[in-house]
Amino acid sequence: MSYTNNKNLPKIRREATRLVHRGWSARKVGRYLGFHHTAVMEWYRKAKVIGDHPIPTRSSRPKSHPKQLSKEIVEKIVKKRLEHGRYAEALHKELLNDGVKVSISSVKRTLERNYLIKKRSPWKRYHPHQDRPYALKSGDLVQMDTIHRMIDKKKRLYVFTLIDVYSRCTFAKAFERMNARTSIDFVLEAQSEATFHFNMLQSDHGPEFGKWFSEQVKKSHRYTRIGKPNDNAHIERFNRTLQEECLDKVSNNVEEINCALKKYLRYYNYERVHGGINYQIPMQVV
Numbered sequence: 001m002s003y004t005n006n007k008n009l010p011k012i013r014r015e016a017t018r019l020v021h022r023g024w025s026a027r028k029v030g031r032y033l034g035f036h037h038t039a040v041m042e043w044y045r046k047a048k049v050i051g052d053h054p055i056p057t058r059s060s061r062p063k064s065h066p067k068q069l070s071k072e073i074v075e076k077i078v079k080k081r082l083e084h085g086r087y088a089e090a091l092h093k094e095l096l097n098d099g100v101k102v103s104i105s106s107v108k109r110t111l112e113r114n115y116l117i118k119k120r121s122p123w124k125r126y127h128p129h130q131d132r133p134y135a136l137k138s139g140d141l142v143q144m145d146t147i148h149r150m151i152d153k154k155k156r157l158y159v160f161t162l163i164d165v166y167s168r169c170t171f172a173k174a175f176e177r178m179n180a181r182t183s184i185d186f187v188l189e190a191q192s193e194a195t196f197h198f199n200m201l202q203s204d205h206g207p208e209f210g211k212w213f214s215e216q217v218k219k220s221h222r223y224t225r226i227g228k229p230n231d232n233a234h235i236e237r238f239n240r241t242l243q244e245e246c247l248d249k250v251s252n253n254v255e256e257i258n259c260a261l262k263k264y265l266r267y268y269n270y271e272r273v274h275g276g277i278n279y280q281i282p283m284q285v286v
Helices: 009-021 026-033 037-050 071-084 088-097 104-113 180-193 211-216 229-245 254-270
Strands: 142-150 156-164 170-175 200-203 220-223
Touching (some): 009 026, 009 037, 026 037, 071 104, 142 229, 156 180, 156 229, 156 254, 180 211, 200 229
Parallel strands (some): 200 220
Antiparallel strands (some): 142 156, 156 170
């Protein structure tokens, strides 16, 4: 059974075997369908094994290759990955230092075949780079993020958080759902509560901050680098503070959390001194 892209051929093979079952010879079936009689005989033998089902097309992938990696090299790549968890480029360099000549593509392919490499999500779309502005006044750079809190094994609630890098003024609110529409509502409510204008928003590549959010928010928006949480360091640190001083003390209920957030944010923005701004209160800086 040679390789083909014809999606109907598996059913044609089944029909050929059915005609043979009815008493047609392999040559007659071959002339009728336009195939060689030896192919019809092979299909008939295959049908005896799988039954009266469409006969699938076998893969054209070769079973072996004269330049394939030896078993020893594959085992070294896998062993190094499991021992230290290094990425493909580092493993490639270590193998070269050990005297093992192998290409970087072969290292990546070996890790992929052994399910030891994490592929980039197809939903992570490319976003053009936008320079990070200097936070010289309130609103120049506002970072956003989302805290996921488990209600039970399958259900979550989401706390959207926002912080102004210059003044450390913050805003947060809990929602039952996480999507771009919720993100828009959150930003609009935060802007109405703030006493300054948000000039630049910054977020990670979460689905709630996707392309639709960037188009509808009607504000300048930039993304952090993938795998670089330090780019959003201010909001990440605020998330930890918020959980330790507020969220961990209330139950996982949206209404209760929002009530607690109103009291805590009033304290955080108007009373709590902040070491990152020389022990001033955020609203004093604003």
